[in-house]
Amino acid sequence: QSVLTQTPSASASLGASVTLTCTLSSAYSNYKVDWYQQRPGKGPHFVMRVGTGGIVEFKGDGIPDRFSVLGSGLYRYLTIKNIQEEDEGDYHCGADHGSGSNFVVVFGGGTKLTVL
Amino acid sequence: EVQLVESGGGLVQPGGSLRLSCAASGFTFSRYWMHWVRQVPGKGLVWVSRINSDGSSISYTDPVKGRFTISRDNAKNTVYLQMNSLRVEDTAMYYCARRQNSYFDFWGQGMLVTVSS
Numbered sequence: 659q660s661v662l663t664q665t666p667s668a669s670a671s672l673g674a675s676v677t678l679t680c681t682l683s684s685a686y687s688n689y690k691v692d693w694y695q696q697r698p699g700k701g702p703h704f705v706m707r708v709g710t711g712g713i714v715e716f717k718g719d720g721i722p723d724r725f726s727v728l729g730s731g732l733y734r735y736l737t738i739k740n741i742q743e744e745d746e747g748d749y750h751c752g753a754d755h756g757s758g759s760n761f762v763v764v765f766g767g768g769t770k771l772t773v774l
Numbered sequence: 775e776v777q778l779v780e781s782g783g784g785l786v787q788p789g790g791s792l793r794l795s796c797a798a799s800g801f802t803f804s805r806y807w808m809h810w811v812r813q814v815p816g817k818g819l820v821w822v823s824r825i826n827s828d829g830s831s832i833s834y835t836d837p838v839k840g841r842f843t844i845s846r847d848n849a850k851n852t853v854y855l856q857m858n859s860l861r862v863e864d865t866a867m868y869y870c871a872r873r874q875n876s877y878f879d880f881w882g883q884g885m886l887v888t889v890s891s
Contacts, residue, residue, distance in 0.1 A: 664818075692877045694819075701869050701881035702811075702819065716875055750819050754876060761833040763809070763821035 661686055662751050664766035670741050671774045678769050680734040680751030689753045690715065691734040693727065696768075697747040705749075708734050738771075746773040776800040776880045778870050783885035786860055790889070794855040796870030796882055804828070804848040807873040810855050812866035813884075820866070824873070825853065837863075860889045 663681040670676035680691050690709040694702040704718035708727035724742075728735045738745055752765040782794040796808070810822040823834045823844040832844055843856040853870055868885050871878040 694878070701883055702871075702878070703881070704877055704879050707877055716877060718879070752819065752821075752878075756833075758831065759833050761824065762835060763811075763824075765819040765821065767818040 660766070661755065661764040662691070662753060662766035664749075664751060664769045666767065667770045667772070669772040669774055670738075672741060672743065674741055675737060675739045676741060676771065678736045678738075678749050678771070680736075680766050682732045682734065682753075684732065686753065686755070687732050689755075691729070692752045693734075693736045694750045694752065695745075695747055696750065697744070700747075702750060705736065708736075741773055743773055746771055776872070778872065778880055778882035780868065780870055780882045780885035783868065783887045785888045785890065787891050788860060788862055788889055790860050791856070791858045792860065792887060794857065794868055794870075794885055794887070796853045796855075798851045798853070798872070801872075803851040808846060808853040809871045809873055809878065810844065810853075811869045811871055811878075811881075812864075812887075813869070814866045822868070823855065857887070860887075862889050865889045 661683050688710050692707045693705040695705050696702040706717050706727045707715045708729045712729040724739045726737050748768045748770050750768045755762050777799045779797045807826050809824040812822050813819050825832050825844045829846050841859045846853045865888050870882045872880040
């Protein structure tokens with residue numbers, strides 16, 4: 659079982675809202691998750707961190723208020739309201755695990771968001 | 775302006791070697807932990823390796839242990855990834871990324887590595 663799981667694709671119409679989900683495996687239920695946006699042909703860009711209880715710890719530069727996060731149990735959500743064309747791309751969730759030489763970062767498989 | 779610029783990628787045969795470089799500018803490089811992350815085109819991100827600010831602490835993902843070596847030269851503001859015994863499955867876009875507050879706050883544009891005969 660993967661540590662982080664994402665649905666492969668999502669779509670939403672211009673101006674609508676969409677919620678992307680990152681599901682943690684049960685052993686990692688208290689993990690904080692970082693969301694990254696990756697526009698076509700570009701490197702990833704940090705969006706926001708969501709902790710347990712949905713607490714937002716950090717927000718990326720230039721991320722509009724249309725983006726919000728929530729956390730509940732094994733789920734970490736990224737919601738985008740009033741979707742714009744520039745929101746199209748891949749969204750990845752990631753989390754740290756371990757320390758020292760055992761440190762790793764795990765990512766979900768990414769969700770490809772299409773703006774209709 | 776923070777910039778991370780990767781170089782050194784390209785086409786290599788299985789079993790060959792490549793060294794990726796990531797030149798940093800616009801910030802005090804020696805204060806930050808640096809990471810390499812790779813991505814097969816059309817697929818998800820996969821963390822590869824990280825090095826702390828002075829190079830004394832390093833870790834790798836299991837598939838590259840014993841084959842890849844991360845290092846840094848703080849005088850040159852550059853982090854490296856030496857990749858030996860390359861396999862077809864190492865084919866990917868490789869990104870270097872800066873770590874701040876336990877998240878990746880800046881990423882390079884990526885460098886494509888293709889391992890093929």
